[in-house]
Amino acid sequence: MRKVAVAGVGLVKVSEHWEKPIWGLFADAALQAVKDAGSDDVDSLYVGNMSGSLMQDQLNMGALMADALARPGLHAVRVEAGSASGGVAFHEAVKAVASGYSDCALVAGVEKMSDVLPEVAAKSLVMEEEQEYSAYTGVTRAGLSAMLHRLYMDLYSEPAEVGMMAVQSHENAVGCRHAQYPFRMSIERAMDSPMEADPIHMMECAGVGDGAAAVVLVPADAAGVEVAATAVATDYCSLAMREDPLTLGAVMKAAEKAYRMADVKPGDIDLAEVHDDYTINGVLSLESLGLVEAGKAAKLVAEGGAARDGSIPTNTFGGLKARGNPLGATGVYQVAEVALQLRGSAGDHQVEGAEVGLAQNMGGMGSTCAVTILRRLAP
Amino acid sequence: MRKVAVAGVGLVKVSEHWEKPIWGLFADAALQAVKDAGSDDVDSLYVGNMSGSLMQDQLNMGALMADALARPGLHAVRVEAGSASGGVAFHEAVKAVASGYSDCALVAGVEKMSDVLPEVAAKSLVMEEEQEYSAYTGVTRAGLSAMLHRLYMDLYSEPAEVGMMAVQSHENAVGCRHAQYPFRMSIERAMDSPMEADPIHMMECAGVGDGAAAVVLVPADAAGVEVAATAVATDYCSLAMREDPLTLGAVMKAAEKAYRMADVKPGDIDLAEVHDDYTINGVLSLESLGLVEAGKAAKLVAEGGAARDGSIPTNTFGGLKARGNPLGATGVYQVAEVALQLRGSAGDHQVEGAEVGLAQNMGGMGSTCAVTILRRLAP
Numbered sequence: 001m002r003k004v005a006v007a008g009v010g011l012v013k014v015s016e017h018w019e020k021p022i023w024g025l026f027a028d029a030a031l032q033a034v035k036d037a038g039s040d041d042v043d044s045l046y047v048g049n050m051s052g053s054l055m056q057d058q059l060n061m062g063a064l065m066a067d068a069l070a071r072p073g074l075h076a077v078r079v080e081a082g083s084a085s086g087g088v089a090f091h092e093a094v095k096a097v098a099s100g101y102s103d104c105a106l107v108a109g110v111e112k113m114s115d116v117l118p119e120v121a122a123k124s125l126v127m128e129e130e131q132e133y134s135a136y137t138g139v140t141r142a143g144l145s146a147m148l149h150r151l152y153m154d155l156y157s158e159p160a161e162v163g164m165m166a167v168q169s170h171e172n173a174v175g176c177r178h179a180q181y182p183f184r185m186s187i188e189r190a191m192d193s194p195m196e197a198d199p200i201h202m203m204e205c206a207g208v209g210d211g212a213a214a215v216v217l218v219p220a221d222a223a224g225v226e227v228a229a230t231a232v233a234t235d236y237c238s239l240a241m242r243e244d245p246l247t248l249g250a251v252m253k254a255a256e257k258a259y260r261m262a263d264v265k266p267g268d269i270d271l272a273e274v275h276d277d278y279t280i281n282g283v284l285s286l287e288s289l290g291l292v293e294a295g296k297a298a299k300l301v302a303e304g305g306a307a308r309d310g311s312i313p314t315n316t317f318g319g320l321k322a323r324g325n326p327l328g329a330t331g332v333y334q335v336a337e338v339a340l341q342l343r344g345s346a347g348d349h350q351v352e353g354a355e356v357g358l359a360q361n362m363g364g365m366g367s368t369c370a371v372t373i374l375r376r377l378a379p
Numbered sequence: 380m381r382k383v384a385v386a387g388v389g390l391v392k393v394s395e396h397w398e399k400p401i402w403g404l405f406a407d408a409a410l411q412a413v414k415d416a417g418s419d420d421v422d423s424l425y426v427g428n429m430s431g432s433l434m435q436d437q438l439n440m441g442a443l444m445a446d447a448l449a450r451p452g453l454h455a456v457r458v459e460a461g462s463a464s465g466g467v468a469f470h471e472a473v474k475a476v477a478s479g480y481s482d483c484a485l486v487a488g489v490e491k492m493s494d495v496l497p498e499v500a501a502k503s504l505v506m507e508e509e510q511e512y513s514a515y516t517g518v519t520r521a522g523l524s525a526m527l528h529r530l531y532m533d534l535y536s537e538p539a540e541v542g543m544m545a546v547q548s549h550e551n552a553v554g555c556r557h558a559q560y561p562f563r564m565s566i567e568r569a570m571d572s573p574m575e576a577d578p579i580h581m582m583e584c585a586g587v588g589d590g591a592a593a594v595v596l597v598p599a600d601a602a603g604v605e606v607a608a609t610a611v612a613t614d615y616c617s618l619a620m621r622e623d624p625l626t627l628g629a630v631m632k633a634a635e636k637a638y639r640m641a642d643v644k645p646g647d648i649d650l651a652e653v654h655d656d657y658t659i660n661g662v663l664s665l666e667s668l669g670l671v672e673a674g675k676a677a678k679l680v681a682e683g684g685a686a687r688d689g690s691i692p693t694n695t696f697g698g699l700k701a702r703g704n705p706l707g708a709t710g711v712y713q714v715a716e717v718a719l720q721l722r723g724s725a726g727d728h729q730v731e732g733a734e735v736g737l738a739q740n741m742g743g744m745g746s747t748c749a750v751t752i753l754r755r756l757a758p
Contacts, residue, residue: 001479021511053432057514059506060461063629063746066613067509072620073632075611076747077467080457082439088456092471099478100380127438130446132400135436232454234445241451250442253452367442368455 003220004097004227006374007104008037009336014180014211014324022056022112023068025212030069030108033214033336037104042216044075044102048089048109050082050328051124055116065108075102081232082128083277085109086331087361087370090215091230097217108214109332121208124327128364130237142205142278144365146197148245149280155246156295157283159199163190164302165279166204166321172308173318175348178333180209180324204279204321211326213333220377225342228356228375229261237367250369251288251360258358259290262373266290269373270354271313271341273334275362276320285360286314289371313351316341331361335372342376382599383476383606385753386483387416388715393559393590393703395493401435402447404591405489409448412485412593412715421595423454423481427468427488429461429707430503434495444487454481460611461507462656464488465710466740466749469594470609476596487593488708500587503706507743509616521584521657523744525576527624528659534625535674538578542569543681544658545583545700551687552697554727557712559588559703583658583700590705592712599756604721607735607754608640616746629748630667630739637737638669641752645669648752649733650692650720652713654741655699664739665693668750692730695720710740714751721755 010032012025020028026047034040047065052058062076079089086109096102113121125141126134134144153159170185185203193203220226233253239245259265272291276282286297291312292305300306306314317323317337320330338357340346359372389411391404399407405426413419426444431437441455458468465488475481492500504520505513513523532538549564564582572582599605612632618624638644651670655661665676670691671684679685685693696702696716699709717736719725738751 050438051432053430053506056510057502057506058510059429059459059503060463060508060616060742060747062460062467063613063616063743064509067616067620067746071613072615072628073612076460076613077471077611078459080438080459081441081455084439088441092456092474095471095474095478095480098480099474101474101477123436124438127432127436129439130443131435131437232456234442234451234453234455236451237439237442237446241446249451363439364442367446368439 001098002100004094004217005220006215006225006227006339007218008033008216009339010036010214011178011333011336012212013178014209014326016114017210018114022052022110023064025112025210026065026108026110027068029212029214030106033106033216037216039104041104042106044096044105046089046093046105046107047078048086048328048332049078049111050080050085051111054120054124055113081368082363083327084331084361084363084368084370085328087372088232090332090335090372091232091370093217094227094230097219105217106214107217107332108212109329110212111326111329112210113208113326114210133238140197142197142200144239145278145280146200148284149199152246152280153199157298160187160191161298161302162279162283163187163204165276165282166190168301168306169276169315169319169321172316173322176317176323179318179322180207181322200278206277206320206325209324209326211324211329213329213336215332215336215339223377225339226375226377229258229373231257231261232370235367237364239365246284248284248288248366250366251285254369254371255289258371258373264356264373268356269358271316271351271357273315273337273359275360276315277325282319289360308351316349316351331370334359334361338374342374380477381479383473383596384599385594385604385606385718386597387412387595388718389415389593390557390712390715391591392557393588393705396589397493401431401489401491402443404491404589405444405487406447408591408593409485409487412595416595418483420483421485423475423484425468425472425484425486426457427465427707427711428457428490429459429464430490433499433503434491460747461742462706463710463740463742463747463749464707466751467611469711469714469751470611470749472596473606473609476598482598484596485593486596486711487591488711489591490705490708491589492587492705493589512617519576521576521579523618524657524659525579527663528578531625531659532578536677539566539570540677540681541658541662542566542583544655544661545569547680547685548655548694548698548700551695552701555696555702558697558701559586560701579657585656585699585704588703588705590703590708592708592715594711594715594718602756604718605754605756608637608752610636610640611749614746616743618744625663627663627667627745629745630664633748633750634668637750637752643735643752647735648737650695650730650736652694652716652738654739655694656704661698668739687730695728695730710749713738713740717753721753
C-alpha cells in the first residue's frame with residue numbers, strides 16, 4: 001500500500017454565496033487546492049456532497065464538477081454518507097492513491113444550502129436518519145441530539161458546561177478568514193438564546209451555510225503532511241438500538257482503527273477537529289475518540305482544555321459551530337484545517353509544535369463516522 | 380497493487396417488490412452474494428444507489444444497509460454517479476481491496492422505484508443532467524436520447540435496425556430468473572408501440588423496476604474470476620458541448636483505459652453487458668466501446684451479431700431493456716452477470732468458452748461511464 005500525502009488545500013469562506021452556483025463554489029476551492037499543490041496533474045476527483053439531490057435537484061455531481069474544471073474525461077464520483085460525506089470522500093480518495101489507481105486525487109466537499117427554505121435544510125438532516133423507524137415520527141436532528149444532551153446532563157454535567165463547547169469554538173474562530181461566524185460569543189448569550197429543542201439552545205447549533213473545501217492527495221514523499229490513517233465505521237442508525245446512547249460506536253470503532261493504523265495513542269494527538277453540529281455531539285465525540293474520559297469532556301472544555309493552548313486543542317478554526325457546517329463539505333474543511341496546522345500555516349490559529357492531528361466527521365446521529373489522522377513528516 | 384477477484388454474486392429479480400423495503404431488497408442480494416462467496420468476512424460495504432434521496436427520502440444509505448446486515452461497525456458508504464452508481468461503486472470497492480484497506484468488500488446496487496409516481500421516476504433521470512443548462516428546458520432523458528437516435532438514423536440506419544437492440548435483449552432474457560421481462564418481443568411490436576419521444580418507441584425504453592444485485596470482492600487467487608480492469612471516465616454533461624454527440628467520450632475513455640489495464644483488445648472481448656436504457660444508447664455504447672465500427676452497430680445487432688452465438692454476444696441476460704434497469708443497481712447486475720458467464724454458471728444464457736467479459740454502465744447522457752473487464756483465470 002502506497003503512503004499518501006496532502007499536497008494542497010483550498011478553502012472557501014462558509015457564507016451565503018447567492019451569486020455562485022454550486023459548481024462555482026466547488027471550482028473556487030478546487031482551483032485553490034490545485035494551485036497550492038503546485039500541480040494540475042489531477043487524475044481523479046472525489047466529490048463529497050450530501051444534499052444536492054434535494055437542494056439543487058442535482059445528481060451525478062462527479063461529472064458536473066469535472067465539467068466545472070473543464071476536465072471532461074476525468075475520473076469523477078460523488079461519495080455520500082450524510083454529514084460525513086466529506087470525510088468519507090477523503091477516505092475513498094486516499095484508497096485511490098494508496099492502491100496506485102490514482103497519482104493525484106482531488107477531494108472536494110461542497111454544499112449550497114442558502115438557496116432553500118429552512119424547513120428544507122431541516123428535512124435534509126432528517127434524511128440521514130432511518131425513514132421508516134426514526135424520521136416518520138417527526139423528530140428532528142436537534143430533537144434527537146436533545147435526548148443525548150438531556151441524558152448527559154442528568155449523568156455528568158451542567159447546561160453551561162456543555163454550552164462552553166460553542167463558546168470555545170467561537171473563540172477559536174476569531175480572525176479565521178474562512179469561518180462563517182468569526183466572532184466571540186459569551187456563555188450567557190448562548191444560554192439566553194431561544195430553545196431549539198430543550199435543552200439545546202439555538203446558539204449551540206451549527207448554522208446553515210454554503211461552502212466548499214478541497215485537498216489534493218499524492219503519493220507521500222519524504223516531507224510534507226502524511227495521511228497516517230483514515231478509517232470509516234458505522235453504528236446502528238437508531239439511537240434506541242444502541243447499548244449506551246452516549247457512546248458513539250462508529251466514532252469509537254473508526255478511531256480505534258485509525259490509532260492502530262497510525263500507531264499512535266489518543267495522548268499523541270496534538271489537535272482535533274471534531275463534529276460539533278450540536279454542542280453535545282462535540283462533547284460526546286471528544287469522549288468516544290478517547291481524547292477525554294467518558295463524562296468529563298464538557299468539564300474539560302469549560303475549563304479551557306479545548307483552547308489552542310489547552311490539553312487537547314479542538315476545533316482550532318471554529319469547528320462546525322463557528323467555521324460553519326456546509327454538510328457534505330464539512331469533513332473536507334476539517335482535514336484541510338488539520339493539514340494547515342501541521343504545515344505550520346495556521347497563522348493566528350496555529351497550535352505550536354503540532355505534529356499529529358485528527359479530524360472526525362459524523363453522518364446521522366453518529367451512524368457513520370470518518371476519522372483521519374495526519375502527521376507532519378520530518379522536513 | 381493487489382489483484383482482485385469476484386468471489387460471489389447475488390441477484391434479486393427485477394420486479395415490483397411492494398412488500399419489501401429498500402433495505403430488504405439489499406439484504407436479499409447481499410446475503411446471496413455472501414453465501415455464494417462462502418465467507419462472511421465482509422469488512423467493507425459499497426452501496427450503489429441513485430435515487431433513494433428522492434424516492435425514499437433516504438440519505439446515509441451505507442449505514443442503513445450495514446444495519447440491515449446487523450453489522451453495525453462495518454465500513455459502509457454510498458457511491459452515486461447517476462445511473463452509473465452501481466458500476467462506479469464496484470470500481471471504488473475494487474480500489475479498497477487493491478489497496479489493502481479491505482480484504483473482503485461487498486458491493487451492492489439497490490433501487491426501489493415502484494413506490495413512486497411515474498413523473499418522479501422521470502424526474503430522477505433528469506436529475507442526472509445539468510440542472511441549470513439542460514434540465515431547466517424541460518427536456519426528458521427520452522427526449523435527449525431521441526435527438527441522438529434521430530441523428531444516428533439520418534446518418535446510418537433504419538428505425539427497425541436500432542429497434543432490434545430491444546428485440547435482441549428480450550430474446551436473450553427468455554428464461555432468465557432475475558429478468559423483469561423474460562419474454563420474446565417482435566420488432567413489429569416495438570415499432571407499433573406508442574412514441575415515447577419521436578423516434579423512440581415505448582418498447583425501446585427500459586422500464587421502471589425494483590432490484591438489487593451484489594458481488595463480493597477478495598484478493599485474487601490462482602483461480603476464479605479476476606477483475607482484469609476497471610475504469611471510470613466522464614464527459615461534458617451537455618450534449619451541446621460535445622464535438623460529436625454520437626461519440627460517447629466517457630465510454631471511449633473508460634474503455635481505452637480498461638483495455639490498456641487488462642492488456643486486451645476489443646476483439647478479445649467474448650461478451651459485453653452494455654447500457655441500453657434506450658435502444659440508441661445501447662447501439663452507441665457498442666460503437667464507443669470499440670466493439671463495432673462507428674455507424675455499424677445497429678446493422679450488426681439487426682443481423683444477429685449480438686446474440687449469444689453472434690460475433691459479439693451482448694446483454695446476455697436481457698440488458699437494461701429486458702433484465703431491467705433499477706438505476707443505481709444496474710451496474711452491479713451487469714458485473715454479476717459477466718462473472719456468472721466466466722464461471723460457466725450462466726445456464727441457458729451461457730456464452731460458450733467465454734474467458735473475457737466487459738460491463739459498461741453509464742450515468743446521465745453518458746456524462747459518467749464505468750467500464751469493467753473480468754477475466755476467467757485458469758482453474
